[in-house]
Amino acid sequence: MYQKFKQGVQLPYDVLDIHNIPDGAKAGNFIEIRCGGFGSEISPHPTEKNQFYALTDRGPNTTYDVNGDKGKIFLDPSYTPKIGLFQLHENGTIEKLKEILLKDPTGQNITGLPNQHFGATKEIAYDQYGKVLEHGTDEYGLDSEGLVALKDGTFWVSDEYGPHIVHFDADGIEIDRINAYEADERRKSDYLLPLEFANRRQNRGMEGLSITPDQKTLVGIMQSTMSNPDSSASKSDLVRIVTINLENKAISQYLYRQENIGHSNTAIVALNQHEFLVAERDDDFYKDNPQAFKRVYKIDLLAATDVERIENNEKFQQDEHLGLLIDGQTIEQHVLSSGWEGLAQQGIHPVTKTLVVDLVERLHYPHDKVEGLWVVDEQHLAILNDDDYGFSETDGVMEQKYINAEKTKIDSNTLYIIDGLNF
Numbered sequence: 280m281y282q283k284f285k286q287g288v289q290l291p292y293d294v295l296d297i298h299n300i301p302d303g304a305k306a307g308n309f310i311e312i313r314c315g316g317f318g319s320e321i322s323p324h325p326t327e328k329n330q331f332y333a334l335t336d337r338g339p340n341t342t343y344d345v346n347g348d349k350g351k352i353f354l355d356p357s358y359t360p361k362i363g364l365f366q367l368h369e370n371g372t373i374e375k376l377k378e379i380l381l382k383d384p385t386g387q388n389i390t391g392l393p394n395q396h397f398g399a400t401k402e403i404a405y406d407q408y409g410k411v412l413e414h415g416t417d418e419y420g421l422d423s424e425g426l427v428a429l430k431d432g433t434f435w436v437s438d439e440y441g442p443h444i445v446h447f448d449a450d451g452i453e454i455d456r457i458n459a460y461e462a463d464e465r466r467k468s469d470y471l472l473p474l475e476f477a478n479r480r481q482n483r484g485m486e487g488l489s490i491t492p493d494q495k496t497l498v499g500i501m502q503s504t505m506s507n508p509d510s511s512a513s514k515s516d517l518v519r520i521v522t523i524n525l526e527n528k529a530i531s532q533y534l535y536r537q538e539n540i541g542h543s544n545t546a547i548v549a550l551n552q553h554e555f556l557v558a559e560r561d562d563d564f565y566k567d568n569p570q571a572f573k574r575v576y577k578i579d580l581l582a583a584t585d586v587e588r589i590e591n592n593e594k595f596q597q598d599e600h601l602g603l604l605i606d607g608q609t610i611e612q613h614v615l616s617s618g619w620e621g622l623a624q625q626g627i628h629p630v631t632k633t634l635v636v637d638l639v640e641r642l643h644y645p646h647d648k649v650e651g652l653w654v655v656d657e658q659h660l661a662i663l664n665d666d667d668y669g670f671s672e673t674d675g676v677m678e679q680k681y682i683n684a685e686k687t688k689i690d691s692n693t694l695y696i697i698d699g700l701n702f
Contacts, residue, residue: 280329281659283371284696287642290317290365291375292691295339295668297354300407304678305686310670311679312339312354317363318665318692320426320488320546321651322434329367330376331653331661333692334426334436335360337391339668341677343409349402349481351393356404356412359388360423362434362451373694379451381436383419386452392417397460398441400481418465419453421445424545424650425488425499435488437499442476442484444499444523457497457523470528472521473587475602475609478507486650487547489555497523500535500547500557504611508601512611516540520547520580520630532602533583534610534629536619542572545665546652553580556635556652556660556702564647565639566684573638573649575660577702583630586610594625635702638662642697645682646690660697666690 292315302308317333324330338358343350362379381389393402395416404415425437425444432449444457456465459472479485479501486502499522504515516537523530535544537559546558555578563571586603589595596604605613605625614622619629638644644662651663669689671680680690 280367280369281655281696281698284367284661284694285698287693287695288371288373290315290333290373290692290694292316295355297339297407300677302679303673303676304681308679310677311689313666313669313689313691314339315666315692316668317365318648318650318663318667319424321653321661321663322426322428323653323655324364325428325430331365331367332426332428332434333363333365333651333663334423335363336424336665337420337422339670340391341670341672342675343405345409345675346403349400350405351402352405352407352409353392353412354407356390356392356406356415358391360391360421362426362436379434379449381421381423381447382450382452384453389419389421390417391422392420394418394420394440397463397465398443398458400440402481422482424484424486427488427490427497429490430494435490435497437485437488439479439482439484439486439502442472442479442499442501444472444485444488444497470523472523473530473532473602474600475505475507476501476519476521478505478509478601480504480506480510480513483543486543486545487557489547489549491549491552493552495524495526496552497525498547498549498555499523500544502543502545507609507611512609512615514540515611515615516542517611517614518544522580530587531585532587533580533585534622534627535578535632536629538572538574545648545650548652548654550577550654550702554578555580556654557632558649558652560649562647564682565643565645566682569639571639571644573644573646575635575638575652575662576632577635578630578632580630582628584627586627589627635700636660636697642695645688646693654702655696658698658700660700660702662695662697664690664693666692
């Protein structure tokens with residue numbers, strides 16, 4: 280059965296009723312906004328074989344920074360992030376069985392609009408005509424990116440702004456959340472991320488989320504280096520992994536070394552209590568760069584240093600808002616100034632990593648993004664891309680998102696199932 284998904288099978292989608300946006304990539308054409316959008320993450324159904332959940336992000340949006348206010352155009356400001364349940368069929372097709380809209384604790388649908396207070400980045404929301412939205416914030420709004428479907432029917436969802444990790448019930452209603460803001464009344468329990476996670480980069484927060492097989496420990500990975508203590512430290516190849524024990528609230532942190540500065544870590548999935556698969560990618564399309572970087576690595580936490588466990592002394596200090604300091608520098612600053620070799624001299628080591636599959640080499644993977652990983656069984660790994668609703672933006676100009684040089688194939692959520700891997 281899985282052989283039929285080897286070359287990729289598209290997920291079903293509708294076309295949004297948004298018209299008359301010129302295609303900057305193809306003169307005389309107008310952009311088709313696809314929905315879809317189920318490309319942020321994938322999680323297997325806990326009990327039903329060959330069923331999986333997939334997650335959307337905040338909806339069709341694009342950068343609009345002409346006023347220097349970190350602006351975003353929201354083509355559908357009322358769009359609600361959602362979880363879709365899908366079924367693989369023997370004939371090689373994928374069926375969407377249902378959608379679960381994400382809701383606030385009162386049962387009202389949330390949006391992808393920016394938060395105003397805790398977790399806010401002060402970005403301004405515009406409509407498609409460049410007008411500031413009258414109601415342009417949502418305290419429960421999410422740019423949802425990571426997804427875990429639990430055996431009890433509930434879901435954990437992480438986002439790349441707050442970052443927030445939100446617990447939803449089976450109907451999509453928020454139960455609780457975990458973030459790095461002590462005074463945030465949206466948190467019902469006393470789970471708390473290390474406070475330095477509030478220093479994430481805008482739009483590059485907790486992109487990947489998983490849970491250990493015993494369902495006891497959430498594991499999240501940031502997309503990129505954090506701005507810790509500020510943006511001067513953000514251009515690096517250091518990424519943080521955090522684990523949260525849901526029984527005793529114990530927190531651990533580990534470091535991941537990317538292959539190149541500017542890469543993104545966009546998915547993580549547990550193999551056991553200490554080994555995980557992680558996606559790492561650049562932003563290139565194969566059509567533009569046959570050497571594009573889209574890889575899956577196996578990582579192991581056992582040989583890595585838990586930086587939460589390092590005790591204060593003359594060299595190390597655990598700062599409440601910046602995390603571990605080494606001679607007064609954040610970990611991000613220390614790697615920039617002294618390199619990973621300097622970090623090793625301090626006895627701090629990242630997770631070990633081994634290559635599982637190079638998607639460009641194996642598939643000539645045509646998409647710019649890989650954001651979903653699903654271990655189907657011991658022989659098969661599923662990969663899901665984010666299609667950005669079929670459009671993109673270059674230098675302020677919106678354009679259809681094509682994945683071939685001839686500009687005839689529009690990017691779409693596509694599931695690939697690969698076999699013969701060693702993980």
